[in-house]
Amino acid sequence: MGKKILMKGNEAIGEAAIRAGCLNYFAYPITPQSEVAEYLVKRMPEVGGVFVQGESEVAVGYMIFGASGAGARVFTTSSSPGVSLMSEAISYIAGAQCPAVFVNIIRGGPGLGGILPSQGDYFQATKGGGHGDYHMLVMAPASVQEAVEMVMLAFPLAEKYRNPVMILGDGLIGQMMEPVEFPDDLRTEPTNKDSWATSGMKSRGSTERNLVKSLYLDPTQLNDHNLNLKAKYDQMKAEEVRYEPYNTDGDYKILIVSFGTMSRVCRTAIDFLKEEGIEVGMIRPQTVFPFPDAPIRDAAVKESCKAVISIEMNMGQMVEDVERCLKGQRPVHWYGKCGGDVPTPEEIMEVIKERL
Amino acid sequence: MDINLGGIVIIVGNYGSGKTEVAVNLSVHQRLAGKEVRIGDLDLVNPYFRTREARKPLADLGIDVVLPPKQYMHADLPILTPEIAGMIRRPSELTLLDAGGDDVGATVLSALTDHLKGKTPHVLQVVNPFRPFTESIEGCLKIRSEIEAASRLLVTGIVGNANLIDDTTAQDIENGAEFVRDLAEKSGLPLVFITAEKSLMPKIDKERIPCPILTIDRQLVPPWKKAGRFSP
Known part of the structure; x- marks a missing residue:
């Protein structure tokens, strides 16, 4: 380095x-x-x-x-x-x-x-x-x-x-x-x-042509291609699934799923809540495709965990992936904003407290 | 050694050198020293993290903050409010102008040439040697001449703003001070002051600092951090 x-x-x-x-x-x-x-x-x-x-x-x-x-x-x-x-x-x-x-x-x-x-x-x-x-x-x-x-x-x-x-x-x-x-x-x-x-076949010493194309008119060929x-x-x-757990060792009642800079606001909120004696865990997807299905499911079905909140700077998009991987095993909520005002740690603390 | 600036002070520097953080904290420092202070946001090139982010704490201290009209606050449009010309024609005890970065950001100053005629503004180049393109003295001198050409103004002094935000150590400040001292010597300009975040002040070896130090209460922070509280 x-x-x-x-x-x-x-x-x-x-x-x-x-x-x-x-x-x-x-x-x-x-x-x-x-x-x-x-x-x-x-x-x-x-x-x-x-x-x-x-x-x-x-x-x-x-x-x-x-x-x-x-x-x-x-x-x-x-x-x-x-x-x-x-x-x-x-x-x-x-x-x-x-x-x-x-x-x-x-x-x-x-x-x-x-x-x-x-x-x-x-x-x-x-x-x-x-x-x-x-x-x-x-x-x-x-x-x-x-x-x-x-x-x-x-x-x-x-x-x-x-x-x-x-x-x-x-x-x-x-x-x-x-x-x-x-x-x-x-x-x-x-x-x-x-x-x-x-x-060039010559430059790579090959007898095979390389063809850059996405056209497959034959239905069998197109199906095979897909x-x-x-x-x-x-x-x-x-x-290739990559993710980062945060504060998931303890007995948390709420699990947050959040990515990007939004997750850093959530991290601060989790730290503040810990000082108040409230445990909250978080899984931060580092890859959003492929989505960390299994890590989120495993963290959500922990006995102490009562609900999952997907926190995103949009009107509720990743929450659909969270619901998909939980298959109804825990209630899934969403919180977000998308005008450009990033939610504050205090705002996130309120959102979490409402679900406790 | 204390900082004592008056009249028109224009803050320039390379992109991301910390001009706004310096301008905001300098305005507070001079206000707390009893001066009447106005600060104008001339940053037409940066979409986030501008003087306008700190308007409330500044206004609370009685500092007059001149910004583009409210409806254009989050526009990426080069809007220069006419009040800026008025600020220059009738300067307060300290009139601070925070320009945008590089020659591109300083170009706006050339539009103010007529208003600046007959005035003798201080034009301070902010330097952070931890930023790309100003890691060497040659890099700083190159940016200085580009800014001077674009702004049609001459730089009159150097401000050292060595920092790595939260990762800054006292040694970084001391080494940074030596860097800008050498730069000031090479460029024949005075080293007006350097900066250091408040928490680092007790750890700095003042013997190694050849100029006043402006204490920084960081204002331009991401949403998960708290801005510093100004205190006398």
């Missing part, structure tokens, strides 16, 4: 991509993530990398597709409306089984919404956004340091699964400053790119 420096989340995400060996960045500016581009426009030339601003997020999505199809490590960053525009390309990239990393620093929605923090794109990130049966592997950081680690992990995971990976951060993750340390440079190349990249994709998503569910 290097020395500590103070960075905005957006800057740290840009630096993390470089340290992961990604020297291709295409993007279109939008608040609250424009600092990624502002940072990389200075940094990419220093490391021999490339930043190209597309004429729109639609174009950027396909620039990512093209670069990935050619075997380059590539990423983009955007915020909610921009990610909607990229969603068509994301579906094509998943269909063509190309690796790429997308970062969404969520702002309020729907439509233009507002520029303040939100988690309103949970459904878009975890259940589609684009068309067809595909999933992205989605990681949700709760600190600038974790954003760095997740970005650096995103590239090898995208290549392992030949599938788009998304970093889902709310506006605060992009805008707040925290001290960070970067792991030593990886600067690796994708090891399996011969399996998809249109790099079964292959499904097998990858099932493998993600088996191998």
